[in-house]
Amino acid sequence: MGLDTLYDLVDNNDVPGMKRWLDEHPPHVIADELGRSEAITAVLLFRLLDKDHALAVFEELDPVDQQKVLSGLRDRAFHDLVEAMDPDDRARLLGEAPAKFARRVLAGLSEEQRTMTARLLGYEDGTVGRFMSPQVLVVRSDVSAEQALRSVREKGEDAETIYTLPVVDHSRRIRGVVTLRELVLSPPGTSVSELANDDIPTARATDDAEAAARLMQDANLLALTVVDSEDRVIGVLTIDDAFEVIEAADTEDVARQSATTPWSGHYMAVSVVQLARSRLPWLLLLIVAAVLTVNVLQAFEQDLEAVVGLALFIPLLIGTGGNTGAQAATAAVRALAVGELRTGDVLRVAFRESRVGLLIGTALAVVGLVVGALLAGVKIALAVALSLVAICVWAAIIGGTMPLVAKRMGIDPAVVSAPLVTTLVDATGLIIYFLIARAIL
């Protein structure tokens, strides 16, 4: 109800009403609404927020939405917000922004913040360095729990987190990790080196951010220490950033699996042209691949002319093949993403999927036989049933193995997705069908 109201308030230009609505909702809800809104509305609403509230809402926005809001602000408000951002959030904003916008951001920054941001921007897109916070609090291994706690109190204010504390030697090299929980619950005199756990994984700033985030999830970490090539602590990746990395990666996988180029930004806010642009290149590729099916059918045109009844089952057969292939491909892509499959598993997957395909194909063949016999006679029914078995086995193998092969070749497995598998299986499935039909009829 509250949500319909906001649209109504905006439509009626009811400023006091909008202010009331903004006062009554927490930052993440307001951020969500701004993300859904068009730029003009988002800026209008954002300007109505009081200063503290504005920063909290701003921090909850996605980078594209931050840019959307910032672009509508005057210099003063613009720079106050940008200066108040965490360095990692700022780097992410700049990483996606056009050059002109980035210059405007950097121009207004204090020297210290500019240096920190520039350093993060030095890491490649998609690496841990782009998502880590350089504001990491470390403790020395040669102090006691009590001393460590005191230093947390003194220096913790600006730290990204104080719950996970890298333990370092005199040259800032990582020696382990201690949690605030351990510091608080241990007797004050316990030495930090005794508490430190050196079995906890760390990451390099140049590592792949998604892999690091999944590692955090696997090992149940609230924060991952980031080190340089000499094992010196340079930052920390926190769980909320890891969460975002994984969500973005999953959203990208989902998009790619439906042959869509991932776009950043809110589904309702992104323009129709952008949506079309993210989908069209793949459809063009797929339609060119689909010309193969036209060629195949042309090759069998005499058979079709002789028995038009064969054409009736084309959509059913290629549809089933496509669905079977898509099921296997989707399972493989997801198992790869969450780390259940490795590229070396390709033969085992092929063997497993061939058996799955055989089971499925046999069951479907029974349906095909009955439907075919009722609608088009026994001979065509037999051709349909046998084709279903062969196509299901073939589609399951292709669907299950193509993502693994793609990954081994350095291609994102999600790209070798359901639609691509489907289109390939379409053409080969037709060949199977007509060859079987020719043998029977």
Next chain:
Amino acid sequence: MGLDTLYDLVDNNDVPGMKRWLDEHPPHVIADELGRSEAITAVLLFRLLDKDHALAVFEELDPVDQQKVLSGLRDRAFHDLVEAMDPDDRARLLGEAPAKFARRVLAGLSEEQRTMTARLLGYEDGTVGRFMSPQVLVVRSDVSAEQALRSVREKGEDAETIYTLPVVDHSRRIRGVVTLRELVLSPPGTSVSELANDDIPTARATDDAEAAARLMQDANLLALTVVDSEDRVIGVLTIDDAFEVIEAADTEDVARQSATTPWSGHYMAVSVVQLARSRLPWLLLLIVAAVLTVNVLQAFEQDLEAVVGLALFIPLLIGTGGNTGAQAATAAVRALAVGELRTGDVLRVAFRESRVGLLIGTALAVVGLVVGALLAGVKIALAVALSLVAICVWAAIIGGTMPLVAKRMGIDPAVVSAPLVTTLVDATGLIIYFLIARAIL
């Protein structure tokens, strides 16, 4: 390399080698390997772990894998492990286990642990109650930060987390939330009621777990306080559990979107029959739906007999329609899952997608016109091109809106997935094609 080695070691039954391998790897890596292994191997490896290591590995396993390992253990080891589990993990294990196994677990538990577990099991599957920990540490609102810290030290040992502390009144009713960070960084005399933030969301134990987990992610919370119907604190949902809930929900969505019933367990460990069973019912449904396409083609059989060339483009047209529909459906399902879309958006989505479909269809029509003219003459080419435009608009609208309609009807939107949309668009697309062809030829 280390991984191939483990397989080799198992194949060669090299027990000292396996022990060495287990010693050298962290718990989450070992858990991953156990998850991939068949039951006999998993139990064999698990038994080789020393006791402390065994518990750490066990806690990293998924419930299905925990059951797999436990089933192979003797009573003593079985009960030690089960007793040592966190109540929420135990409830999750029992929630998925067969009755006989569950009885064996409960029989060996201490009174206290049994009561805690039974209480969690009283909540429905998929609710917050199933994932929360009842071991929540609260602080009273009328104490100082220093006193609160002291009570954390005294009672924190068994608490699920000490980083997020619900602030309660004398009858355990929630008054806000204070973080350990605030307690540590504030002057010792500050009162907790002053530090407490009452703007932080909470959840009911009967709430949907996925919604609660996504809320935590939106609001960047490390832990979510769980309250009963009278706002009394009864538990806490931590970020690692929330992460698991979201990952499981995403994996389920991905499976459903490819018309597969979600199965729990590791892709490589689940049996071929189980895989086939998770896919076959949907394929049966889809093939029955696909009989529609046979009927449609039969209705237009005279047109096909008159111009066999029309048949050549059937796979290309329905393939493109299916892909366009799948793109829109996938985008809509994902946007719903991450909260970017609401069911009330259906008309706006239909309007957006119709424009996207028009843009895409027009571009593809150009390709269709050229390919069609080269392979089958101008008239058929024209029919193909016009059909592409109409089918793309139609498929984008159906794909974009069906998930929203499903959600409004209380059906999981992921079920109204790419394959279902594709199959529906197949039949209607053929009607569009033949009606256009009839008008032109």
